[in-house]
Amino acid sequence: MTAMLSRADAEDMLYREAALLDEGGWDDWLALYTEDAVFWMPAWRDEETPTSDPERELSLIYYDGRRGLEDRVLRARSGQSVASRPRPRCLHVIGNVRLIECTGRTAEIASVFTVFLHDVRANRTHHFFGRYRHTLRHEEGQWRIARKQILLLNDVIPTVVDFFSI
DSSP: OOOOOOHHHHHHHHHHHHHHHHHTOHHHHHHTEEEEEEEEEEOBSSSSOBOOOTTTSOEEEEEESHHHHHHHHHHHHHTOOGGGSSOOEEEEEEEEEEEEEEOSSEEEEEEEEEEEEEETTTTEEEEEEEEEEEEEEEETTEEEEEEEEEEESSOOOSSOOOGGGO
């Protein structure tokens, strides 16, 4: 069965994900991901080259499977996480969404992002920017995120960065 994904559909998916992160709709956010989803933010090997293998090289964030994301959400909600109490106020802005490829049951989407974050504890505002690369898979009649790669371009991080703030 072939499923078609338009650029508008891809944009809607990314905008929905961003809104759920901003608003703390983490259960609905998790539902966007496949069971075997990879969520990865590589580190930089040097000034020009990001790491390429999350199993062998340093990553800023790496979850192999939705279960890892579910565990992180649970810890963020628990109140025991320094990164999430009080939760920073975030605003994701997504742009330049491009549908790179759609081959029946999978699709590749590239986009850019800026995240504005207000750290309530420190009364400071930060911003992060970079590129997203999403791989979507059509499952059970809907598109889900099978892989999200986050290339953080300003990787000198002045505050805690977590799944909901990048």
